[in-house]
Amino acid sequence: MRIALLGAPGSGKGTQAKLLADRYRVPQISTGDLLREAITANKQLDKSVREDMEAGRLVDDAVVLKLLEDRLRKKDTKRGFIIDGYPRSIPQAQALDALLGLLGKTLQVAVNISVEDEVLVKRITGRIGCEECGQIYNKHFSTPKVRNKCDVCSGRLVSRSGDSEKTVAVRIAIYHENTAPLITYYRAQHKLRNMPAKGNIAEIHEKISDIVDIEIRPLEIKTLETAAESIDEGDSTIIAGGQINRITTQSSRTKPVKKTKSETAVLASSAGAKKNAGVQQSSDESTKKAERKAGG
Numbered sequence: 001m002r003i004a005l006l007g008a009p010g011s012g013k014g015t016q017a018k019l020l021a022d023r024y025r026v027p028q029i030s031t032g033d034l035l036r037e038a039i040t041a042n043k044q045l046d047k048s049v050r051e052d053m054e055a056g057r058l059v060d061d062a063v064v065l066k067l068l069e070d071r072l073r074k075k076d077t078k079r080g081f082i083i084d085g086y087p088r089s090i091p092q093a094q095a096l097d098a099l100l101g102l103l104g105k106t107l108q109v110a111v112n113i114s115v116e117d118e119v120l121v122k123r124i125t126g127r128i129g130c131e132e133c134g135q136i137y138n139k140h141f142s143t144p145k146v147r148n149k150c151d152v153c154s155g156r157l158v159s160r161s162g163d164s165e166k167t168v169a170v171r172i173a174i175y176h177e178n179t180a181p182l183i184t185y186y187r188a189q190h191k192l193r194n195m196p197a198k199g200n201i202a203e204i205h206e207k208i209s210d211i212v213d214i215e216i217r218p219l220e221i222k223t224l225e226t227a228a229e230s231i232d233e234g235d236s237t238i239i240a241g242g243q244i245n246r247i248t249t250q251s252s253r254t255k256p257v258k259k260t261k262s263e264t265a266v267l268a269s270s271a272g273a274k275k276n277a278g279v280q281q282s283s284d285e286s287t288k289k290a291e292r293k294a295g296g
């Protein structure tokens with residue numbers, strides 16, 4: 001699956017991207033994280049990068065695009081990705097379309113998480129994140145169990161440098177001027193899905209997962225490698241049109257395939273989608289081969 005999450009700073013892109021990445025086992029690619037990592041790793045970046053981030057301005061397009069391209073070229077994006085924080089302007093969206101076209105990985109859906117400006121201020125100024133694992137919390141809305149300690153890994157929780165009261169207004173203004181026009185851009189491509197961020201984190205996650213389960217997964221043909229260390233090469237699970245087919249080589253050990261909640265949802269909701277998926281399935285030579293191999 002290839003999804004971009006759009007929305008103002010503080011709308012919940014990072015929070016939702018992490019949940020989706022865990023659920024569907026694809027990497028989360030956050031340009032904000034890539035920039036912070038590059039700064040921490042002392043990559044040869046112009047000092048304006050740090051200054052722009054601290055002031056809440058957009059970083060130079062070429063710098064962000066290079067980091068994104070390097071990340072998208074990594075092998076783990078083969079099954080898909082959730083991009084958050086990019087694009088943030090029409091030129092960036094055009095650059096992303098060109099890059100993904102070149103890599104043969106066009107975007108399927110852009111989910112726009114919409115939140116009122118007043119809520120964003122509290123979300124941004126209250127945001128704290130784990131230094132170790134990146135888990136996101138909020139001083140007002142989603143506090144950790146122990147103050148300043150990550151629930152997941154016990155790492156220290158810190159604020160981001162650009163999250164001060166001073167920069168919030170700048171960031172929101174930049175969002176309205178540069179980023180909000182992307183709604184029209186992706187609507188024109190029929191890729192926009194609007195997600196009013198009403199409700200808590202879990203509820204919004206379920207709503208976005210519904211889009212993935214109903215619109216993307218049934219139309220995708222996926223080969224999931226099951227537990228690499230316990231299964232021989234050639235042993236895989238194909239999910240196509242809502243059906244899960246286990247393909248097992250003679251020599252491989254049989255292990256029960258644990259269905260995730262979303263896979264179960266795919267099966268349940270796939271009746272209508274099967275027809276479409278069948279079209280794609282029949283046009284995909286490799287899937288036919290796999291089906292013959294499975295004796296189906």
Ligand code: ADP
Nearest residue numbers: 009010011012013014015123127137138141201
């Ligand atoms: P973005 O990546 O869009 O800038 P984040 O995912 O970092 O936004 O979320 C910003 C802050 O808002 C975080 O502190 C997060 O815990 C909090 N947050 C995210 N979604 C919700 C929600 N639905 N309700 C309340 N707080 C939320």
Ligand code: AMP
Nearest residue numbers: 031032052053057058059064085086088
């Ligand atoms: P984020 O973590 O998404 O809130 O991003 C933090 C900061 O990184 C932003 O305020 C920008 O300064 C910079 N940044 C992240 N993504 C982009 C992007 N796509 N284009 C330009 N600057 C970005």
